[in-house]
Amino acid sequence: MAANFWTSSHYKQLFDQEEVDVVHPLDKEKGITLEDFKIIKTQMAIYIGILAQQVKVRQRVVATAVAYMRRVYTRVFFFISKCIFGHPTYLAGSFCHWYNLLGCNASKSMSEYDPRLAAPTCLYLASKAEESTIQARVLSFYIKKLYSDDKYRYEIKEILEMEMKILEALNFYLVVFHPYRSLPQFLQDAGINDINMTQLTWGLVNDTYKMDLILVHPPHIIALACIYIASVYREKDSTAWFEELRVDLNVVKNISMEMLYFYESHRLITEERITAAFNKLKP
Known part of the structure; x- marks a missing residue:
């Protein structure tokens, strides 16, 4: 893994919020709105966390898995332009040439990559990347345990097939930096030694993965917002x-406000609203 965030693929892969808030055309055809899109991603982030508790992997694996899942459903055009040209401004002809040459893909639709399979597969892939490998058969066992609907009780073969698709969708960029890395140093530097304060801050960092913050902001800025x-x-x-x-x-405060808004709006989302969003994914 790259030792320096600023030279890593993660930094080059940061998006603007308006790029993250793009619903794939195939999903739009099924009536999936931006609100549906966000609800589904949040629920899948929660599902990854629940599944991780069953297979007993550390929080960092969960965070990496959620980052992968969110990247899969996010457009990659801006990232490719930065990798090739070093800045977000590019000539359309040159971009198309490199885009086709590299075989890079746009974001994947939830219609094609069902999040109920993509999410646990991202956990499986993240466990390898973070050197806390989960056995596919163990993952499949707990998926079946958590889902009563046979349609979503995935077999090992389906997980392994989706793993290759996820890798391709990510263009094999698996490096993810997290706020956890800088948080202890920040807390120490700020003179925060109170255990309740520390636990609250760590909990806030965990909650940031229910949003798209890791795709938009450097992780140390997210850590500061939580503090x-x-x-x-x-x-x-x-x-x-x-x-x-x-x-x-101002960026730190804006992230803080976004988090507070999420807490307020998320508690108003009912089970019926969640079910309605997922029902739109049905063939």
Whole structure:
């Protein structure tokens, strides 16, 4: 894995929010809206976490799996242009030439890559990437245990076949940096030693994977946003510490607001609304 985030494929693969919020045309044909799209991804992130508890892998594997899953359903055009030209501005002709030459694909639709198979497969792939390998037969066993519908009780063969598709969809870029890496140092530097404060911050970081933040922002900025929310919630004055950091505090605050908005809106989503979104994926 690359040691430096700024030279990694992860950095080059960061998207603008409007690029992430794109529903594939095939999914649109089935009536899937942007809200449906977000609901399904959030539910699959939660499902990955539940499945991970069953197969007993660490949180980092869960985070990497969720990042893979979200990348699969996100367009790749911007990333390719940055890899080839070093910046987001490119000539259409040159881009198309390289796009075809590299065999790169656009985002995958949920209609083609059913998230109920793609999500656990991403967990399987992430377990390899993070050197905490899950046996495919064990994963298949727990998938069947969690799903009562035979249609989604996937066999080993289906997981392995989807693994190759996921790898191709990711263009074999498996490097993911996480907020967990910088969080302990930030907490220490900010003088935050309270166990409740620390646990709250780690919990907030875990929750960021229910959103698309890892596709849009550098992980250390996400970590700072979580510390910011925890500081406000626990009424700890960290203003001076934040002002000393060489980061754009407006970005940190904007991420914090996005997280708070997610908490508020997510609790209003009913089981009926979730079911309605998934029903649109049916053939």
